[in-house]
Amino acid sequence: MQLSVEISKYPLVEVDFVTAIQNFIDRINQYDDIRVVTNVMSTQLFGDYDVVMNALTTELKTSFEKYGTTVFACKFIPGNLYEKYAD
Template sequence: MQISLELTLTPLQDNFEIHIINFIKKLRTSSFEVLENPLSTQIFGPYDEVMAFVTEEIKVAFGEMEHVLVYMKMVKSNRSSYEPHF
């Protein structure tokens, strides 16, 4: 099963930029398709592999910060090639 996952990491502390940058760099090292925009990062691929990878990277990020939020949206399909037709 393919999924599209959108993540937003929100550290609730000073010096937050480096934590966001490190998180995005780790996501980029994956074998999945990763798209970025100013508000979030999107990852596309097989459910089990994407979720295992993301779960581990969120755990690492949580270990590096005292207060942090992660917002996640998930769609059951790979929407990486989506183009609006309106």
């Protein structure tokens, strides 16, 4: 099963929020089996459901451990909508 996720990160602690957000984006971009599209509002992930969810489990935990209180706003959509975003 394919999955599309739109995710936004909002660090709530006294840190350089740009660095905290960029760190998450850089880490999620290291997964070869996930297509990543980033813009100023959010990051979209496209790929196999299990691959995307496992990556999110790992990277959300890393973000919480490294940067403390953080809000992630996510939308999960079944199917791979990459072609729609790529236009």
